[in-house]
Amino acid sequence: MTNQLSFPQAIATTQALMDKMNAAQLSEAEIEQELTSMIETKNGGRGFFVAYLTSELNLADNPSPGVINALKSSPQTANELLVKNLAMSSAMVVAHDRQHDLENAKGSQKVQERTCKLIQLLKSKSIENELQKLQMTIEAGQGDYQEFLQRWGYDSEQQQAIKKAIINTFS
Secondary structure, eight states, X not given: OGGGOOHXXXXXXXXXXXXXXXXTOSOHHHHHHXXXXXXXXXHHHHHHHHHHHHOSSSGGGSOOHHHHHHHHHSHHXXXXXXXXXXHHHHHHHHHHHHXXXXXXXXXXXXXXXXXXXXXXXXXXXXXXXXXXXXXXHHHHTOSTTHHHHHHTTOOHHHHHHHXXXXXXXXX
């Protein structure tokens, strides 16, 4: 059933799941099972990360083993979305700072920190490789992530913020 979820449905499903997690109503195995079936699809993965990384709950500040194991179960989807979430949140910190929008800048910074923590906990060689490709694209002005950077219109300051976030993830 979860492989049929739309993006908005995946956000709502994740929020309901997080409420149960926060109330300690689910075992780690149940969390892993629920998330694994959601994350294996693009819409499910996108909806999960939007809800999880931006939540007011502190679940994403200390991801549980069930969450980490679920992300490991669908590395292709999870890794791609984590790389892009790190890039987008880093670029948005700069954009919000420029507009003197401190509240949204703080929110983007929180998403960046949570994304970084997930990447570190996953300890995935493939995600490291993707982040290196993104960093090399920024440094060379061309590469695997050039289309992504251009599609979102990230300028040089935003790209440097992305590069810094990548470096900080591995330090």
